[in-house]
Amino acid sequence: MAVLLTGCGITMPTDPYGSLEHATGGTLRVGISPNGNLTVADDGEYSGKEVELIRGFAESIDAEIEWTVGSEEALVRGLEKQQLDVVIAGMTDQTPWAERAAPTRPYMKTKADDGSILNLVMLVPMGENALLSELETYLDTQREDA
Incomplete structure (x- = not known):
């Protein structure tokens, strides 16, 4: 099948909205919702383990970051509207947002307050498979536990 697709000029994975192409050498639009030491948004300053990971990813694709702070629900709507x-x-x-946005593979484990182990993911717009693949490849190189 891959040979047939290659012969047709189709490359896999693809982004129907061009998210990766838009971000590479341009601007990566990142939504952030504060959550403990993972994502901190404080008066225009951003920090935390996930913030550092996304900064590294942006650097790997030569992108500047445009931050948007909001609730998870508002940010998922932004993904759905390609904003x-x-x-x-x-x-x-x-x-529960996995029905409306595409989660990455789990890339980091952290411990919940009750001692259970949680597998962390990031979200990208549904169907933006090239962006998802590039982000997962980067995250695979940065594995560590929170």
Whole structure:
């Protein structure tokens, strides 16, 4: 099948809205919802483990970051409207938003207050598979536990 697709000039994965192409050498639009030490947004200053990861990813694709702070629900709407490229919020692989946005593979484990282990993910717009693939490849190189 891959040979047939290659012969047709189709490359996999693709982004129907061009998220990765738009961000590479341009602007990566990142939504952030504060969540403990993972995502901190304080008066225009951003920090935390996920913030550092997304900064590294942006650097890897030569992109500047445009930050949008909001609730998870508002940020997922931004993904759906192609107004955001990535959402970080300390979300787990059990996020209810997976029906409306595409989660990355789990890339980091953290411990919940009750001692259970949580697998963290980031979200990208549904169907933006090239962006998702590039982000997951980067995250795979940065694995560590929170």
